[in-house]
Amino acid sequence: MKNKKIIAFLSAAILVTTMFAGCGTKATTDGAKATKTATDTSKKKVIGFAQVGAESGWRTAETASIKTIPTLDPTFELKFSDGQQKQENQIKAIRSFIAQKVDIIALDPVVENGWDTVLKEAKDAKIPVIIVDRGVKVSDQSLYAGFLGSDMEAEGKKVAKILVDKFGKDAKLNIAEIQGTVGSSAMVGRQKGFKEGIADCPNYKIVKSQTGDFTRAKGKEVMEAFMKSDGNNINVLFSHNDDMAIGAIQAIEEAGKKPGKDIFVVAVDGIKEYFQFMVDGKANATVECNPLLGPQLLDTAKLILAGKPIDRWVKSKEGVFTAAQATAELPNRKY
Numbered sequence: 001m002k003n004k005k006i007i008a009f010l011s012a013a014i015l016v017t018t019m020f021a022g023c024g025t026k027a028t029t030d031g032a033k034a035t036k037t038a039t040d041t042s043k044k045k046v047i048g049f050a051q052v053g054a055e056s057g058w059r060t061a062e063t064a065s066i067k068t069i070p071t072l073d074p075t076f077e078l079k080f081s082d083g084q085q086k087q088e089n090q091i092k093a094i095r096s097f098i099a100q101k102v103d104i105i106a107l108d109p110v111v112e113n114g115w116d117t118v119l120k121e122a123k124d125a126k127i128p129v130i131i132v133d134r135g136v137k138v139s140d141q142s143l144y145a146g147f148l149g150s151d152m153e154a155e156g157k158k159v160a161k162i163l164v165d166k167f168g169k170d171a172k173l174n175i176a177e178i179q180g181t182v183g184s185s186a187m188v189g190r191q192k193g194f195k196e197g198i199a200d201c202p203n204y205k206i207v208k209s210q211t212g213d214f215t216r217a218k219g220k221e222v223m224e225a226f227m228k229s230d231g232n233n234i235n236v237l238f239s240h241n242d243d244m245a246i247g248a249i250q251a252i253e254e255a256g257k258k259p260g261k262d263i264f265v266v267a268v269d270g271i272k273e274y275f276q277f278m279v280d281g282k283a284n285a286t287v288e289c290n291p292l293l294g295p296q297l298l299d300t301a302k303l304i305l306a307g308k309p310i311d312r313w314v315k316s317k318e319g320v321f322t323a324a325q326a327t328a329e330l331p332n333r334k335y
């Protein structure tokens with residue numbers, strides 16, 4: 001009898017425990033469901049960013065700036081893809097963003113052409129695309145919502161103006177040009193603007209011109225070849241970015257010449273490291289190209305998601321710096 005009572009008590013206890021355990025599990029599950037629902041309703045807006053690569057100091061600064069977006073606004077999430085300077089990688093990244101149903105795609109295109117098909121896929125999926133930094137050439141302008149970045153042609157013209165201001169229109173200049181990535185809007189625009197800017201300088205001659213793909217290593221390689229074939233003739237270097245100029249400065253020194261003195265060095269970007277070369281007298285000027293595009297990209301994305309109009313071209317603000325300003329400006333450089 002006593003045993004029967006004990007068994008009955010234990011069975012009841014087990015039943016009650018199981019019931020409460022069941023309730024506990026149910027409560028937890030429901031709680032989890034409730035939390036999930038709450039998260040769903042406050043779902044973060046996702047920006048998928050297809051970056052060019054990591055070829056320069058400028059690029060690293062741009063990536064860092066765009067990666068601040070979730071910190072600037074925690075209701076946003078950023079998915080990042082490094083295209084390693086290959087268009088096919090960027091196209092794959094865009095397709096993956098479309099499959100993941102991101103809210104906005106931001107594309108920094110390595111080259112201008114060849115985007116129509118994938119941008120049409122994004123449009124069909126109703127995902128707005130913001131083109132960042134470098135432009136695209138597409139047959140249908142409605143394939144992207146807007147462009148955020150610099151005026152590359154204006155940058156090329158500013159480089160030309162630096163030479164005209166320094167040497168005068170009638171000077172005899174033998175210019176070596178190290179181009180950026182062939183087919184990129186940065187390379188096409190800077191070259192075009194520069195040529196236009198020196199058009200009425202009869203003795204400004206571009207004696208050498210080759211791509212250094214925007215990298216320091218290739219800039220050095222290209223300048224080594226220039227110095228071997230025409231080192232005594234070249235008196236100006238126009239490099240489409242600071243990194244290639246830094247590589248070229250090494251090549252000029254290794255060829256026994258003084259960069260900044262024997263060869264006037266002018267570039268584009270305005271990275272901190274190049275400012276140090278100006279301070280040291282090895283480089284003469286740079287035209288600023290602003291990579292700190294994260295805050296403007298966020299603002300543009302917010303406007304689009306709120307259904308508000310955006311400027312077709314959101315231009316970044318930029319200056320020009322010479323070696324004379326470099327010491328004062330160096331501590332202010334943010335990239």
Ligand code: AHR
Nearest residue numbers: 056058059134186214241
């Ligand atoms: O598109 C911007 C250019 O790309 C920058 O001038 C260069 O440094 C970068 O790699």
